[in-house]
Amino acid sequence: MQSPNQDKSLHEESGSEVNRRVLIVGAGVIGCNLAYELTKRGAAVTVIDAAEVASATSSATFAWVNAYNKTPAEYNKLNVLGLEAHERASRTFGSESHWFHQIGNIHIAQTPEEMAALKRKAEHLVSTGYRASVLKAGDVLELEPALDPERISGGVLFPHEGWIDTFMMCSSLLHAAREAGAVFLSYETVTSISSTGITTKRPDGSTRQHEADVTILAAGNGNRPILATADITFPTVDSARRHDTTSAGRPSVGLISTTGPVDSGIRHIVQGKDIALRPDRNGGVTFTDSPTGGQWGLQDPRIWSVPNLLLERAKRLYPSLAEATTETVRLGTRVLPEDGLTIADWIGGSRSIYAVATHSGVTLSAHLGNVVAEEVLGGQRHPSLDSFGLSRFAS
Ligand SMILES: Cc1cc2nc3c(=O)[nH]c(=O)nc-3n(C[C@H](O)[C@H](O)[C@H](O)COP(=O)(O)OP(=O)(O)OC[C@H]3O[C@@H](n4cnc5c(N)ncnc54)[C@H](O)[C@@H]3O)c2cc1C
Numbered sequence: 001m002q003s004p005n006q007d008k009s010l011h012e013e014s015g016s017e018v019n020r021r022v023l024i025v026g027a028g029v030i031g032c033n034l035a036y037e038l039t040k041r042g043a044a045v046t047v048i049d050a051a052e053v054a055s056a057t058s059s060a061t062f063a064w065v066n067a068y069n070k071t072p073a074e075y076n077k078l079n080v081l082g083l084e085a086h087e088r089a090s091r092t093f094g095s096e097s098h099w100f101h102q103i104g105n106i107h108i109a110q111t112p113e114e115m116a117a118l119k120r121k122a123e124h125l126v127s128t129g130y131r132a133s134v135l136k137a138g139d140v141l142e143l144e145p146a147l148d149p150e151r152i153s154g155g156v157l158f159p160h161e162g163w164i165d166t167f168m169m170c171s172s173l174l175h176a177a178r179e180a181g182a183v184f185l186s187y188e189t190v191t192s193i194s195s196t197g198i199t200t201k202r203p204d205g206s207t208r209q210h211e212a213d214v215t216i217l218a219a220g221n222g223n224r225p226i227l228a229t230a231d232i233t234f235p236t237v238d239s240a241r242r243h244d245t246t247s248a249g250r251p252s253v254g255l256i257s258t259t260g261p262v263d264s265g266i267r268h269i270v271q272g273k274d275i276a277l278r279p280d281r282n283g284g285v286t287f288t289d290s291p292t293g294g295q296w297g298l299q300d301p302r303i304w305s306v307p308n309l310l311l312e313r314a315k316r317l318y319p320s321l322a323e324a325t326t327e328t329v330r331l332g333t334r335v336l337p338e339d340g341l342t343i344a345d346w347i348g349g350s351r352s353i354y355a356v357a358t359h360s361g362v363t364l365s366a367h368l369g370n371v372v373a374e375e376v377l378g379g380q381r382h383p384s385l386d387s388f389g390l391s392r393f394a395s
Helices: 008-014 029-040 073-096 112-127 137-143 166-179 220-228 301-317 361-378 383-388
Strands: 021-025 044-048 105-109 133-136 154-158 162-164 183-185 189-194 197-201 207-211 214-217 253-259 269-271 276-279 285-288 326-333 342-346 353-358
Touching: 021 029, 021 197, 029 044, 029 166, 029 353, 029 361, 044 166, 073 361, 073 383, 105 112, 105 137, 112 133, 112 154, 133 137, 137 154, 166 183, 189 220, 214 220, 214 361, 220 353, 253 301, 285 301, 301 326, 342 361, 342 383, 353 361, 361 383
Parallel strands: 021 044, 021 214, 044 183, 105 269, 214 353
Antiparallel strands: 105 154, 133 154, 189 197, 197 207, 253 285, 253 326, 269 276, 276 285, 342 353
């Protein structure tokens, strides 16, 4: 693992202020990428988390890196940059960046009608420069021989997509940042924020003040309550209110289930009309609840029928899963800005608090870590962030 200070070329190029004190609240995919990028540029970084590294939404994610179905155009572009940033990180870290599994995604069609629609979509994506190849049924089966041939009409391959082992990415980047001097404080909850820093509470009830030149909020669904302590309304959907079924309308709670280790023969991310699946770090297969997601809140017992439903759907596609059983189920609450896009911006005029909140955060994390670090230390806002400021919520 390359430590941030070893990358002298980038440090020199950035021309950034060295030893600026930066607090990062949140050790998820966003906070850990930021910690790495800021330390690399010479900042004195402290990361604070109410729990452990990659323990919140970043642990309950399908973690698919893609720019597929992302609208509007600026958001699509941001996701393309996200994918490219992970590719660059893989080259930088070499074999040690084993968190980006760039195995490609095959979207399968099970009927000629589905194939026709998929083909149109692929042609559109290719016209925008996105890499995609239309496959006949035989091509799909050559790439994914464990699929049941009776159920396949064709498909589209997106060869540059992949999935991130989020625990591996977060812990490796945080480790590299710490080796270069960053400090990580786990189990400290931020209870208030001001322009000079934050107050935290520890499990034993004690409190601490942390001062900084800049505090970056990368606390996912925690950003909103933290800013509320300073009477600032942060425009993400209130996660405390969307766990019940009455606040329906947004797919905020998602379910990820994983089998135990199994010789499934699954080689790619595979998307069907009612399931998406991929290999996982335990040697099993992970499923996501698309399009079941968001129908039921956390309090609704029907949500627990989803893992069985997903396993049944997967078994129909892959006979090799016949004996597989569900080993873990994770429920994740999406981090959702009110318009479903990304927020990366200063809070107020003093330039002492910056906040990042986004869905698709796994895809975007390496790019956001890079450009937000540059903005916070160097003062220059990357053009890809132009549409993702807070001013769009002003009305
Ligand atoms: C079911 C599901 C599927 C998804 N699939 C994909 C996908 O395929 N591809 C993709 O790109 N994205 C996907 N996402 C979205 C992605 O997972 C999130 O955008 C991303 O994980 C958000 O990361 P984060 O670092 O912003 O937040 P988090 O991972 O939530 O991290 C925030 C951290 O802040 C800490 N924190 C919160 N409040 C406080 C406080 N007061 N004091 C101190 N610490 C605090 C928390 O403990 C946590 O560790 C999915 C999400 C879900 C739920």
